[in-house]
Amino acid sequence: xxxxxxxxxxSEDDRQAANEPHFDAAFRHKLExxxxxxxxxxxxxxxxxxxxxVDDTLTLACDTAPSVGNSQPWRFIKVSDAKxxxxxxxNFQACNEDALRxxxxxxxxxxxxxxxxxxxxxxxxxAVFCDEGTIQGHGLGQSTMPETRRYSVVMAIHTLWLxxxxxxxxxxxxxxxxxxxxxxxxxxxxxxxxxxxxCMGYPLHTSRVAELQETGWQARQEPSATIMHRRS
Amino acid sequence: xxxxxxxxxxSEDDRQAANEPHFDAAFRHKLExxxxxxxxxxxxxxxxxxxxxVDDTLTLACDTAPSVGNSQPWRFIKVSDAKxxxxxxxNFQACNEDALRxxxxxxxxxxxxxxxxxxxxxxxxxAVFCDEGTIQGHGLGQSTMPETRRYSVVMAIHTLWLxxxxxxxxxxxxxxxxxxxxxxxxxxxxxxxxxxxxCMGYPLHTSRVAELQETGWQARQEPSATIMHRRS
Numbered sequence: 271x272x273x274x275x276x277x278x279x280x281s282e283d284d285r286q287a288a289n290e291p292h293f294d295a296a297f298r299h300k301l302e303x304x305x306x307x308x309x310x311x312x313x314x315x316x317x318x319x320x321x322x323x324v325d326d327t328l329t330l331a332c333d334t335a336p337s338v339g340n341s342q343p344w345r346f347i348k349v350s351d352a353k354x355x356x357x358x359x360x361n362f363q364a365c366n367e368d369a370l371r372x373x374x375x376x377x378x379x380x381x382x383x384x385x386x387x388x389x390x391x392x393x394x395x396x397a398v399f400c401d402e403g404t405i406q407g408h409g410l411g412q413s414t415m416p417e418t419r420r421y422s423v424v425m426a427i428h429t430l431w432l433x434x435x436x437x438x439x440x441x442x443x444x445x446x447x448x449x450x451x452x453x454x455x456x457x458x459x460x461x462x463x464x465x466x467x468x469c470m471g472y473p474l475h476t477s478r479v480a481e482l483q484e485t486g487w488q489a490r491q492e493p494s495a496t497i498m499h500r501r502s
Numbered sequence: 503x504x505x506x507x508x509x510x511x512x513s514e515d516d517r518q519a520a521n522e523p524h525f526d527a528a529f530r531h532k533l534e535x536x537x538x539x540x541x542x543x544x545x546x547x548x549x550x551x552x553x554x555x556v557d558d559t560l561t562l563a564c565d566t567a568p569s570v571g572n573s574q575p576w577r578f579i580k581v582s583d584a585k586x587x588x589x590x591x592x593n594f595q596a597c598n599e600d601a602l603r604x605x606x607x608x609x610x611x612x613x614x615x616x617x618x619x620x621x622x623x624x625x626x627x628x629a630v631f632c633d634e635g636t637i638q639g640h641g642l643g644q645s646t647m648p649e650t651r652r653y654s655v656v657m658a659i660h661t662l663w664l665x666x667x668x669x670x671x672x673x674x675x676x677x678x679x680x681x682x683x684x685x686x687x688x689x690x691x692x693x694x695x696x697x698x699x700x701c702m703g704y705p706l707h708t709s710r711v712a713e714l715q716e717t718g719w720q721a722r723q724e725p726s727a728t729i730m731h732r733r734s
Contacts, residue, residue: 285670288708291535293668301533301668303523305566305661325729332725334537336660338677340714342723348731369645377640386643397732407720408609411618411677413601417652418677421697424656428568429537436525436533438517445570445643445650456732465653476520482572488639491574493564497557499580500629500688 306478308431311440314391314471319439324348324394324470327437331430337422341407344423345399345462357455358397358447358467359389365446384485387444392469397452398427403461423465430468440473538710540663543672546623546703551671556580556626556702559669563662569654571642576655577631577694589687590629590679590699591621597678616717619676624701629684630659635693655697662700672705 285292293301328346337343349355366386373381389395400423402416412418431441449464458464482488517524525533560578569575581587598618605613621627632655634648644650663673681696690696714720 290539290708290710291532293532293536293670297529297532297536298668300523300525300529301536301664302562302566304525304529304533305562307522308566308568310568328729329725330534330537332728333722334534334540336540336542336663336675340712340720340722342728344728346729348729351732354732365646369642372645373640381642384642406723407714408605410601410613410616410714410719413604413678414597414680415677417649418698420649421653421656424653425660428657428660431568432533433537436530438525443568445647446645448646466650476522478522480572482639482642487642488572490565490572491638493561496564496574496576497560497578497580500583500586 304432304436307476308435309440309477309480311442311469311471311473312385312388312481313474314388314393314440314442314469315474316391316393317472318393319471323437323439324396327433328396328430331426331433335422335426335429337407337425338412338418339407339410341404341410341412341419341422343401343404343406343419344426345401347397347399347456347458349395349397349456354456355389355395358395358452361447361451361455362387362389362444365448369446380485380487384482384487386446388442388469388471389444392442392471394470396468396470397456397458398423398465398468399458399462400465401459401462420463420465427466427468434470438472439470440476442469443467444469536664536668539708540667541672541709541712543674543701543703543705544617544620544713545706546620546625546672546674546701547706548623548625549704550625551703555669555671556628559665560628560662563658563665567654567658567661569639569657570644570650571639573636573639573642573644573651573654575633575636575638575651576658577633577690579629579631579688579690581627581629581688586688587621587627590627590684593679593683593687594619594621594676597680601678612717612719616714616719618678620674620701620703621676624674624703626702628700628702629688629690630655630697630700631690631694632697633691633694652695652697659698659700666702670704671702672708674701675699676701
């Protein structure tokens with residue numbers, strides 16, 4: 271069943287009473303398309319983005335992303351100077367050489383052929399952290415699972431990703447990095463955990479299909495394989 | 503600036519060449535509203551959801567959520583029998599008593615007054631895990647930051663959240679749980695990490711403002727406080 275054809279599940283009366291917006295089938299269809307076309311982008315045009323667009327989009331993401339206990343623990347550092355960017359490139363290269371060596375011999379050649387980041391082309395770059403020491407939220411919801419602070423940061427990143435894609439801007443998330451080295455290179459507070467490094471810019475290539483699928487690295491698995499039922 | 507008023511950033515020619523959909527201002531405005539109205543829901547109607555709606559939505563979320571190296575490490579267990587649900591309620595109650603005691607004396611009364619979950623009302627419930635041992639994706643992108651597998655699961659949860667909200671269904675994420683106890687109670691494989699417990703159903707109350715803000719627990723901070731610039 272197509273998501274856009276799902277039934278209207280809340281009655282018109284309920285919606286109007288709450289003064290809430292109506293998300294109709296046309297919107298839901300477009301949202302589905304946005305999710306499919308989001309994709310991790312590694313091939314960027316070097317054209318710069320319009321002034322302010324990253325800040326404005328980031329502001330909206332921060333204002334709407336879920337966070338545990340309303341803690342909003344995300345911290346974004348815009349990385350724009352050449353020295354800092356070069357440190358990230360060196361960090362990636364060292365980690366990627368290790369990663370290449372750890373691949374099985376039959377996959378090594380394919381791995382080496384993959385372009386896994388756009389660090390040298392993407393006009394806008396963000397290093398994203400979680401402030402583990404924030405008092406915002408007074409610790410609510412975090413005592414047994416402090417990792418939910420980092421999960422909140424991840425949802426802010428995902429929100430940013432979708433909002434950027436809605437404007438025709440691509441984003442790629444680089445995780446082949448040594449977090450300790452990155453924290454030293456960018457000189458961030460000790461209490462911050464590194465969550466992800468984001469490259470942003472106009473994509474040279476857009477697709478509804480993930481690049482790792484297109485290049486034959488890994489087929490998508492059937493969603494049904496991941497959904498189980500617990501009966502006692 | 504309103505997100506819906508952002509410029510069209512990709513030219514019509516580029517879009518048509520890639521055969522990609524156009525996300526116009528009206529769609530972007532609705533998307534912004536969806537993000538604001540998503541909210542963590544703790545007050546559920548006990549009315550059941552239409553047959554299949556959670557499965558269908560989950561399938562779409564699994565098919566579109568980003569995952570590191572295309573690893574799709576999310577594992578969803580639908581928790582529906584009374585014994586398993588009761589174990590989750592007991593787990594929550596024990597953890598929440600500890601959490602209440604750890605709050606400062608001046609916040610304890612307010613904490614105690616908050617309704618932090620809908621475990622006893624929500625008609626549909628999912629326990630969500632990350633399979634740390636999956637070979638899907640061949641380890642790509644995960645060697646220095648294995649936590650990106652869990653971050654992928656978080657983005658699948660966030661995708662589900664938005665898709666449900668688009669259909670008028672509310673979701674609440676419960677994190678005041680002991681992960682080890684939950685894993686024992688639900689008898690899940692050792693290699694799975696617990697990521698979150700989700701309650702789903704029709705909301706009794708909807709709002710554009712977070713419940714923790716409405717109840718005076720914690721005001722939202724200014725997004726600008728979390729965005730910094732690194733210049734050397």
